[in-house]
Amino acid sequence: MCTVRNLSVAFNSGKQSQFRDVLKGVNFDLFPGEVTGLLGESGSGKSTLALTMLRTLPAGARVRGSITFEGRDLLRLGEREMRQVRGARMAIVFQDPGLALNPVMPVGIQIIEVLRAHHKWKPQRLRDETKSLLDQVGLDDISRIFKSYPHELSGGQAQRVLIAQALACRPAMLIADEPTASLDSTIQAEILALLEKLRREYNMAMLFITHNPALLLTIAQRVMVMHEGEIVEQGATAAVFSQPGDAFTKSLVSAMEQRVLAAAWSA
């Protein structure tokens, strides 16, 4: 459903015509109803990839290659057409709900804003749909949450609001950019389970971006490992992790193994 070919992104590093490569010729495919993990360290270019797919890179970025999504090359769409893709067909859940939510707008209104951008609905319908979304992401006391500002919510609640925002227009594809990195570990597990449940219900394709291989083990069917702007390895999750072919993947896996020494201990 989404085919990325030879995608390169370079940022203008201040000086005229001097570009720094962030993504170097990336190729991959995403399939409907499947979770693909994108594994990489910070600075490897994984978040840049997410922004490139939505075409929300800051000005001064040079993009080459193609992103074919639902039969159209996103890099060749006009800005107006692209806006109809963003949030509606391809949506994103950001890492830190404390930053991704507007601090001075009630969260209910922030979901309505997304709905309004893609539907010409009456206020009552927008309101009803928002409340049903809040319900779907497992929030209680919906009328209170609707009126709450982000700082009045816990981290887990705010992250659920972000998910509701992303799912508002029933996208065909969801990009989750480290959606659990800023949460406590017990909440992380809940959010992960929620994402997986909703992905099944909506039959979405999901690109799950993280630096933590253990998360991918539970959620992703396929993984791509990104290192310094290149995808160094991709394949079925179990295969990549049990027999890593690339040196970088190997070091990641061994770091993970050290980390969960205790898991082996207690098993």
Add this chain to the structure above:
Amino acid sequence: MAAFPVNADYTESYREPLLRVQGLNKRYARSGFWSKTKPVQALSDVSLEIQSGSTTAIVGESGSGKTTLAMCMAQLETPDSGDIWLKSQRLTGLAAADLLPIRQKVQLIFQSSASALNPRLSAIEIVAEPLDILGMVRRERRRELALEYMQLTGLTADLAGHSPLTLSGGQRQRLAIARALTLKPELLIFDESFSGLDLILEAQILELLRTLKTSCGFTYLVITHDLSLVAGLADYVAVMQSGKIVEQGLASRVFLHAQHPHTLALLAAMPRWTIGSNAGSGA
């Protein structure tokens, strides 16, 4: 909770703990001139002993009071009641002037320590700065000493002239550790110091800590929200929830025979790494 009895198979004979905290209470009432909000009990009757040469971990989620406890231990926060001893010296109630040498002995490294390094100084100046301020060592010796500490933490001499801005996240974290080491602390407290790091960098820093511990006999207190981080590191684990230590004991006991539901929940949330269990099932 009474002071936790030291487990016999951890220390063969009872030694005096390096740091002892007993019945610590701390309450934050964020009150202004007009408003009084509900006070938050950040610490409630917390007792803990840190054995010399051991690694102790305090595990808790955000708001559990773990950072407040660290701040109290480092004398950066004053508890409402309870006592803190460093070896045989009672720290609570000491005058501010007497606390100064104590603060050197207990060094706190925050998550943001690495990003709080002065960008206008070079790496070696950052490490040498505490020596300059205290004037403990002769001027000529300071640079040498700073370089030694940099090398101890795995930073090569050619990085000495670099600004922290040009260093990687892992290198900056090492620099923060080197800087703390110059004061020859007896206890190093890491407050979420590794949460900003990637897996590989984190593994390298943890390896560094293990090496320093065996070679120099350091005592660590690691404060984290992530139980799996301390699995291969800590000798002793205390689990905190809403200001209380709900469970503490030797790491092996806490990991293998946890009692408290909160510890069990944290254990359940630990990442699993058993390849082939459910991965690829939906493909």
Add this chain to the structure above:
Amino acid sequence: MRFLLARLTRSVFLLAGVSVLSFLLMQLAPGDFFEEIKLNPQISPQTIAALRSQFGLDRPLPVRYGLWLQSAARGDFGYSFAYNSPVAPLLKTRVRNTAFLAGVATAIAWVLALGIGLWSAVRAGHWDDRFCTGAMSISMAVPDVLVALALLLLATRTGVFPVGGMVSTDFDDFTFLQKAKDIGAHLALPVFALVFGLAPTLARHVRSSVAQALTAPCVQAARAHGIAPARILFRHVLPVAANPLISLFGISLATLLSVSLLIEVIMSWPGLGPFFLEAILARDVYVVIGTVLLSTVFLVAGNLIADGLLFAADPRIRKS
């Protein structure tokens, strides 16, 4: 509510403090109103002494302050020697004129600053932004007095705008429409001078806080949700950028007032400015104190309005 109440009580204390301080300072200044009259040989020293005791100038300072407080409580705010009248009614019309001038200038300056600042922030780096920021820097560097004088020169040379005053001499015979037009014509120059002095500074602040808000993660998130750029700008960016601007609004009211006094003197606008200057020169103590106090009221009111707006705009402040 407590937030506003706290600010309100603080303002009352501030006003009391300013009144004491200005009282003290005026007493420290050498001489008084009657020193000048002494030079007139036709008035006998006895008369002067009688006048001084009538106005209580021979009493000790705390007593005079107490007397002034009494008079303030009556709503007179002391007595003007020069005008031989209580201070309050004298101030009333002048305050109205000053407030009118300052109000119009503030409104225009802010509308301009918001427009230019927003445009400049959105177009950051393009030629039009560079032009705007360049023009702002230059106009900020030109002193207000110079602008006012240049405007006066222009007015006298061309005769398009009336020079000085607030209304024409035959104002009373005008119809309502003519009156409005007349006041507008008289307003134009002082307002232009004030706006020219204030708007560039404001626009720069608008530009920087909007530019910062544009890069805020929540704004980028809004873009990623497919919300239209114009809606993002007005519905998402402006509220995020508003806080520093609202505080600036309070400060701008106060600065505008003090600049306004100067411009009024130059352009002979019948407001507090010329009145204040006159009173200082004549050592008309209570008029000076009254004017200082009023300026403080303006300043405090400006900040109170800003606090109220902040309170309304930011839920995080409302909570604490």
